[in-house]
Every structure is written in structure tokens, then in C-alpha cells.
Amino acid sequence: MALCNRVRSGIALFQNSAVIASQRSTLQRSLVAPSIPLASRNYANVPGQKDNKVKVPLALFGGSGNYASALYIASVKANAVEKVESELLQFAEAVKNSAKFSMFIKDLSVAKDVRVKTIQDICAAAKFSNVTKNFLVIVAENGRLKYLDTIAKRFAELAMAYKGEVKATVTTVVPLPPEEEKALKETLQEIIGSGAKVNLEQKIDPSILGGLVLEFSQKVFDMSIKTRAQQMERVLREPISVANI
Template sequence: MAALCNRVRSGIALSNKLGFLTSHRSSTLVAPLASRNYSTHVPGQKDTKIMVPLAMFGGSGNYASALYIAAVKAKAVEKVDSELHQFVEAVKNSSLVSQFVKDISVAKDVRVKAIEEISREAKFAEVTKNFLVVVAENGRLKNIDTIAKRFGELAMAYKGEVKATVTTVFPLPPEEEKALKETVQEIIGSGAKVSLEQKIDPSILGGLVLEFSQKVFDMSIRTRAQQMERILREPINISNI
């Protein structure tokens, strides 16, 4: 266990030094989306500025961030998170719904009517229903799985939790998983609770890839081999020898 913790700490330091660390940048397109009709603004009531707790990226990040702002105002973050994932599971479990979601040739009014009916039958919160309608209007239902994952990350941050994902070739033994979780907890501090998810990917060859707080610490053998290959391919400058 101690060896794993030391490997993670030294690996993070080495990742920073050699440039293996990737940090996702936030997008600047949240405001236009947040102003759409799935917000819960009450006429005559002063708007409270809502800060998105994590930097989101890409189109899916924009939608997730905008939904987060609306859900916080509606005091329904956990409910929206649950309903969004419920919708995603329904899409995965039904070939008919999945085909409908992916078919961009379906007319906008048909998409919207179907989403409104699904939301009504599922008794989704108003903010969830209105958001799905906007996504349907914009032809982005095909991205709903990614949007739901991004929103889930924001919902965890809202509850004071940080999701960490570790990718390895083989599953970590319980004691090493516990040690890694404690190490990540030390790194992020006591202000948040760590939730650790394991993923298996034989293609990394060995080592591990650790992701949390929108950062990726790649300590895999595959990445180190690629880095070494790039170094060896660089031309040697005789004057510097």
C-alpha cells in the first residue's frame, strides 16, 4: 500500500515535470445556454449568480454547466441528476428510443413532442423536461450520454464529492484501492469527499492513469514508452555535446 501511494505521489510530480499532465480548460459559452427557457427564473425576483464548481469543456460541458445553473436555482440538482441518468438508461435499454435519439433526420417538432411525452410519463421535474426539450430542439440528443456524465460530475461537486477514476491493466486489490483513495483524499484536502472508480484497459500495458478534478495524471507504461520514443527520434545537436 505504501509503495502504491509513493508511486502515485512521485508519478504526479514526474507527470508535471515531463508534461504528461493534461488539464481541461473551461468553456465560455455557458451564459447563452443558461438563459434558455429551461431556467427557473421567477419574474420580479432578483437573479442570484451561480458559480459552476468545475471547469467544463466542449459542447457537452456547456450544456451540463447551463443545466447545473438552472438546477441549483430550482434547488433540484440531485433530482435532475437522477432523472437525466434515468433518461440515458432508457435510451440504452430501448433500441427504438436509441434509434430515435441518434436519427438527426427526425423533424424538430416530432423530437420535441416525443421528449415532452416521455418526460410527462416519467414525471420529470420541470427543469429536466425543459432542458431535454432544448437539447431536442438543438439536435443534440445524440450527445445526451456525455452531457449526463458531465452534469453528474457537477452534481458530485455540489454535494462536496470529487470523482477520481483510476485505469489499470488489472483490478486493484481492495487494500491498494483503499490506499489510492486515501492518497487522492490527501492531495485534494479535507474539503471534499473522494469517490474512486476503477477502469480496466489492457492497452495501457502497465502502470496507471489517474483522473480527478478535470486533470489526468498519466503514469502508464504505454505513455512513458511513447514519450521515450519521441525523445529517441529527436535529432542530436552535436554542438550541445
């Protein structure tokens, strides 16, 4: 409650209740589809999408994919995809940086009205857009705040596709020198084509021993020394056929 008290001074009243009600209705419709199991739903066809004439650019699965897709539909309709992406990532980062607040959103024993009121206060203090506020309130009402980090990451994937970007991740033992990073990015751009912009992210993982692992467009190219060593070990362990000698 200390966190709630710190932001209380910045609380603002919701404006334009009709617009807010409409946005909440859009989100709720997109999240309700009792005839399709969450685990197997193809979110390229999210319930409610046809009515809103919004095409979800990626097929996301699971509960987090459902929420991210629903938020995408509402964000596109409000022409606020990039703003919502920024606000959602900002909120998720704030959760990570506050141990008390992180515990608060994961504690399902907290009464629903307390969860909702706290989220409303924080969103108002942060001056979040109505789309983001409505979405976070719905997540709080449904007791799904503990999954928010995953939802935010899935929504970021949709936002990148919306902006015509393709995320590529390269994992190495040490950071790539600028010239090698530039060359890799140019190579990926040639492969993907001019219709999309490559967004290259570097990750460091000493456990791969050397080489690199490249991930993009749901493909993985593992050229690490660790994987090559494992492949060679499997070959060496295979029994030798005398007939082939």
C-alpha cells in the same frame, strides 16, 4: 412510435404551469448568448447566472457545456440537483439500451413536434421532475437530443462539484485489490484535503501494459508501462553526440 405507445398509458398532465413556465424561461435565458461563441465561452459565467445568483462550479466548454451549465442553474434554483442528475442519467441509459429510441433521437428528419411530444410522453411516464422535463423538451426543440449522453456526463461533473465530491479515475490492466484501492483513495484524499470527498472510479485498459494512469482535478499522472516504454524509445532514437562522450 412503438416506444411512445408503451409509455402512453402513464402520461400525466403537467402541473403548476406557472412554475413550469418560469423554469423553461430560466433554461432558455441560460442557453441564449449570441455575442459569445459556443466554442470559446467560459461557462463559469453562464448568461443568466447573475440574475439567478447561481455560481456554476466548473468552467465547461462547447455546446454540451452550455446545456449542462444552463440545467445546473435551473436545478440549483429548484433545489433539485441530485434528482435531476439521477433522472438525466436514467434517460441517457435508457437511450443506450434501446436501439430504436437511440435511432429516433438521432434522426433529425423527424418533425420537431413529434420529437417534443414523444419526449413529453416519456418524461411523464417516468414521472420526471419539471426541471428535467422542461430541459429535455428544450433539447428536443433545438434538435440536440443526439448530444444528450455528453450533456448528461457534463452535468454529472457539475453535480459532483455541487455535492463537494472530486472525481478521480485510475486506469489499470487488472482491477486493483481492495487494499490498494483503499490506500490510493486515502492518498488522494490527503492531497485534495478534507474540503472535498474523493469519488474513485476504476477503469480497465490492457493496452497500457502495466502500471497505472491517474486522473483527477483536470490533471493526468501517467505511470503506465506503455508510456514509459514510449519515452525510452524516444531517448534511444535520439542521435548520440560524440562531443559528450
